[in-house]
Amino acid sequence: MATVFAIETSCDETAAAIVKNRQVCSNVVASQIKIHAQYGGVVPEVASRSHLEMLNQVVDRCLVESNLTWSEIDGIAATCAPGLVGALLVGLTAAKSLAIVRQKPFLGVHHLEGHIYASYLSEPDLQPPFLCLLVSGGHTSLIHVKDCGVYETVGQTRDDAAGEAFDKVARLLQLGYPGGPVVDKLAAVGNPQAFALPEGRISLPEGGYHPYDSSFSGLKTAVLQLVQKLKKEHGNSEGDSSLPDAVINDLAASFQETVAKSLTKRAIACAVNLGLQTIAVGGGVAANSGLRQHLQAAAAKHDLRVLFPPLKYCTDNAAMIGCAAAEHLERGHISPLTLGANSRMSLSDVMELYDV
Ligand code: KG4
Ligand code: ZN
Numbered sequence: 001m002a003t004v005f006a007i008e009t010s011c012d013e014t015a016a017a018i019v020k021n022r023q024v025c026s027n028v029v030a031s032q033i034k035i036h037a038q039y040g041g042v043v044p045e046v047a048s049r050s051h052l053e054m055l056n057q058v059v060d061r062c063l064v065e066s067n068l069t070w071s072e073i074d075g076i077a078a079t080c081a082p083g084l085v086g087a088l089l090v091g092l093t094a095a096k097s098l099a100i101v102r103q104k105p106f107l108g109v110h111h112l113e114g115h116i117y118a119s120y121l122s123e124p125d126l127q128p129p130f131l132c133l134l135v136s137g138g139h140t141s142l143i144h145v146k147d148c149g150v151y152e153t154v155g156q157t158r159d160d161a162a163g164e165a166f167d168k169v170a171r172l173l174q175l176g177y178p179g180g181p182v183v184d185k186l187a188a189v190g191n192p193q194a195f196a197l198p199e200g201r202i203s204l205p206e207g208g209y210h211p212y213d214s215s216f217s218g219l220k221t222a223v224l225q226l227v228q229k230l231k232k233e234h235g236n237s238e239g240d241s242s243l244p245d246a247v248i249n250d251l252a253a254s255f256q257e258t259v260a261k262s263l264t265k266r267a268i269a270c271a272v273n274l275g276l277q278t279i280a281v282g283g284g285v286a287a288n289s290g291l292r293q294h295l296q297a298a299a300a301k302h303d304l305r306v307l308f309p310p311l312k313y314c315t316d317n318a319a320m321i322g323c324a325a326a327e328h329l330e331r332g333h334i335s336p337l338t339l340g341a342n343s344r345m346s347l348s349d350v351m352e353l354y355d356v
Helices: 033-037 044-066 084-102 111-122 162-172 179-187 215-232 245-274 288-301 319-330 349-355
Strands: 003-008 013-020 022-030 077-080 104-110 130-135 142-147 150-156 277-282 306-307
Touching: 003 044, 003 084, 003 319, 013 044, 013 319, 022 044, 022 319, 044 084, 044 104, 077 084, 077 111, 077 319, 084 104, 104 111, 104 319, 111 130, 111 142, 111 150, 111 277, 111 319, 111 349, 130 150, 130 245, 142 245, 150 245, 150 349, 162 179, 162 215, 162 245, 179 245, 179 288, 215 245, 245 277, 245 288, 277 288, 288 306
Parallel strands: 003 077, 077 104, 130 277, 277 306
Antiparallel strands: 003 013, 013 022, 130 142, 142 150
């Protein structure tokens, strides 16, 4: 059983964790959400600086909370791709330095492989093959998980990620950042059938539509046009064009319903066609109550198992990175200390990170 100290700084969470195989010994996350909220989204330069300020204390706290000593750690890991390069470099450099000083093997981890491994933390008996529906602020993918390091991305968004769509719609409704949680809350009291919104579909050259790929930018534009029309209708003589709360709730509910149905339809079709029995959901949008309801109901109809890990493992964290690294380390996969940070990297190239 490998015990790994892992660091994650790919976006706006400064995180460290110690994981013994699939068991979490400690998990510390310092979120930057409040810092970025004032700008309405993540500012890369601010994220890097904040990682630098927070990382030492996060690393120290992680070791203390685990009740372990460095001598009990078998390897040091960090997310190296994809993500904001300046942010990635902070965690990557710290992990390499720790590996040199403590004389441990070093492992770079692909962030999306980490999201896949989040499902193992709450379901340690889970075994590939299974389908991972990864829905976050940066990604919307359907991944066929075949083995450790062997992934096939069978579906993805062609434009905005699902979480990004929630954030953009929340911004145009002036609901603040991040948008997903507040849209979810308002949707609970709105009517999902109030407005008919278009589900983004990807046409195929030979006719018909791509069964697994999605698109959310058209939906966002449709909400924008609908909001402009509704504002005109509700505008009064003093020039106030703000929308009544009930209309905003209905907009949130209709938008959420469209996204949840679109993701559910693709995930179920994909699992059924590939003959996979389990769908493991990950990423911040896994918290969405509309998605949970639709996916669970559809999966039950098709006799499929759906796993929603606890939210602390769905949103960015280092425990999922440590879990992936522990399995690679057990298989003898180690990264060279010359490994760099990479803002874009395909999940199918994961094994390029290791000397095997
Ligand atoms: O996985 P995550 O923490 O960070 C990324 O790697 O992107 O996901 C953050 C995203 C944000 O876009 C946020 O609006 C969305 O997840 N999110 C939600 C909910 N909670 C967070 N979206 C819909 N419903 C929610 N309840
Ligand atoms: Zn992520």
